[in-house]
Amino acid sequence: VADQVDARALTVTVLGxxxxxxxxxxxxxxxxxxxxxxxxRDPERAKRSAAAIDAKVDGLVEGAGNDEAAARGxxxxxxxxxxAHEPTxxxxxxxxxxxxxxxxxxxxxFDHRGPFRIEVAAGSAAEQAATLLPRSRIVGAFHNVSSSLxxxxxxxxxxxxxxVLGDDRPATDVVRALADLLPGVRGVFGGRLRNAGQVEAIxxxxxxxxxxxxxxxxxxxxxx
Amino acid sequence: VADQVDARALTVTVLGxxxxxxxxxxxxxxxxxxxxxxxxRDPERAKRSAAAIDAKVDGLVEGAGNDEAAARGxxxxxxxxxxAHEPTxxxxxxxxxxxxxxxxxxxxxFDHRGPFRIEVAAGSAAEQAATLLPRSRIVGAFHNVSSSLxxxxxxxxxxxxxxVLGDDRPATDVVRALADLLPGVRGVFGGRLRNAGQVEAIxxxxxxxxxxxxxxxxxxxxxx
Numbered sequence: 001v002a003d004q005v006d007a008r009a010l011t012v013t014v015l016g017x018x019x020x021x022x023x024x025x026x027x028x029x030x031x032x033x034x035x036x037x038x039x040x041r042d043p044e045r046a047k048r049s050a051a052a053i054d055a056k057v058d059g060l061v062e063g064a065g066n067d068e069a070a071a072r073g074x075x076x077x078x079x080x081x082x083x084a085h086e087p088t089x090x091x092x093x094x095x096x097x098x099x100x101x102x103x104x105x106x107x108x109x110f111d112h113r114g115p116f117r118i119e120v121a122a123g124s125a126a127e128q129a130a131t132l133l134p135r136s137r138i139v140g141a142f143h144n145v146s147s148s149l150x151x152x153x154x155x156x157x158x159x160x161x162x163x164v165l166g167d168d169r170p171a172t173d174v175v176r177a178l179a180d181l182l183p184g185v186r187g188v189f190g191g192r193l194r195n196a197g198q199v200e201a202i203x204x205x206x207x208x209x210x211x212x213x214x215x216x217x218x219x220x221x222x223x224x
Numbered sequence: 225v226a227d228q229v230d231a232r233a234l235t236v237t238v239l240g241x242x243x244x245x246x247x248x249x250x251x252x253x254x255x256x257x258x259x260x261x262x263x264x265r266d267p268e269r270a271k272r273s274a275a276a277i278d279a280k281v282d283g284l285v286e287g288a289g290n291d292e293a294a295a296r297g298x299x300x301x302x303x304x305x306x307x308a309h310e311p312t313x314x315x316x317x318x319x320x321x322x323x324x325x326x327x328x329x330x331x332x333x334f335d336h337r338g339p340f341r342i343e344v345a346a347g348s349a350a351e352q353a354a355t356l357l358p359r360s361r362i363v364g365a366f367h368n369v370s371s372s373l374x375x376x377x378x379x380x381x382x383x384x385x386x387x388v389l390g391d392d393r394p395a396t397d398v399v400r401a402l403a404d405l406l407p408g409v410r411g412v413f414g415g416r417l418r419n420a421g422q423v424e425a426i427x428x429x430x431x432x433x434x435x436x437x438x439x440x441x442x443x444x445x446x447x448x
Contacts, residue, residue: 113416113418114415114416115415115419116416116418116419117418117419117421117422146447149447159446159447160446160447163429165429188433188437189432189433189436189437190429190432190433191338191339191428191429191432191433192337192338192340192432194337194340194341195339195340195341195425195428195429195432197341197422197425198341198421198422198423198425198426198428198429199422199426199429201419201421201422202422202423202426204415204419204422205387205389205414205415205419205422205423206445208413208414208415208416208419209412209413209414209415209445209448212413213412213413213448215447215448216447217445217446217447217448218445218446218447219443219444219445219446220443220444220445220446221430221433221441221442221443221444222383222384222441222442222443222444223370223373223383223384223439223440223441223442224433224437224439224441
């Protein structure tokens with residue numbers, strides 16, 4: 001089903017698009033020919049970030065304030081820091097109504113012993129998004145892809161899968177098709193939204209693996 | 225380091241060794257030439273289960289009651305159902321003192337919408353084991369390997385990694401070497417024990433993937 005969706009025809013907004021993960025996704029989607037809108041609280045910063053990426057890609061990458069970027073996107077990726085997740089989404093409920101909203105936020109903290117999962121009252125960032133945006137179609141995805149790999153222009157095979165979580169089957173199909181646009185990536189249905197928490201949190205394990213093995217690790221699902 | 229450990233020289237006990245996961249691990253370790261003790265509350269049931277596996281493997285597979293099996297093992301794998309996790313370990317604190325205890329229990333429930341993560345007060349089954357067994361060396365591992373694949377004698381390449389979690393580095397090295405004995409498996413250090421919860425819970429996602437893709441899925445870590 002995912003390959004029947006023309007994800008290239010979508011205008012994709014990336015909220016938090018000036019951060020590492022957001023820039024990385026904007027770059028890879030832009031490479032695939034997608035029209036990308038980078039959203040930021042500061043419109044000028046968004047425009048500068050977008051211009052830098054636009055110069056490298058086949059698609060069209062523009063920048064705007066969060067309000068405008070959310071309103072103009074067909075599909076909206078949330079790539080803000082965990083601390084900004086709730087206030088950002090609370091401000092954009094109207095702009096995001098009716099749209100597919102892809103949450104890729106990982107509630108992870110760091111201390112002297114390394115990375116760890118932050119407990120979320122709603123169960124996960126994705127479920128918190130579903131609570132804050134009851135009129136949007138919430139999907140969780142892109143949690144485990146290293147931003148360093150995404151931004152590395154020398155890497156043309158990301159060699160990993162993107163787990164796509166959600167209760168709205170057609171919405172997960174669209175996001176799987178979007179993930180398929182990244183080089184070396186398969187979008188794999190990964191379960192319902194209530195099982196998003198562990199996919200977000202396992203990013204802490206990947207960070208621990210990166211430290212131990214001096215790597216930029218990812219996850220492949222075998223047997224499918 | 226893991227390849228400097230001779231895991232074949234260990235006597236490995238599998239508590240809950242008459243269940244699917246326990247039998248599967250006993251079979252694969254037995255195939256690798258390991259001396260395996262299957263533990264069960266019912267010694268006769270353990271002996272029957274062990275005899276069935278012993279007939280198929282290169283190693284020696286024996287059965288015994290939990291007490292005896294725990295006492296005789298050099299390393300003890302806990303593969304009991306989640307409901308039995310606390311009472312089983314509470315009864316064996318003395319027998320397990322000083323030993324490497326490998327927790328592979330997944331606190332997962334099922335309802336009409338499929339599998340889901342069960343919240344654990346300690347954070348994870350592995351951390352609950354650490355609380356119950358303060359004198360043992362707790363490691364989390366083997367959470368994500370399909371028991372059906374483990375038991376399938378036609379499968380000679382499991383094609384996945386085993387994430388090994390723990391705060392006792394030498395203990396995780398031993399368990400990585402043990403995981404390396406499974407065909408097509410790498411034992412990969414996956415972080416501290418406090419990051420075990422998401423590795424346990426992601427088994428719910430793999431079950432959802434199995435249902436969607438009619439598969440027996442597993443996880444590979446890429447980039448290392």
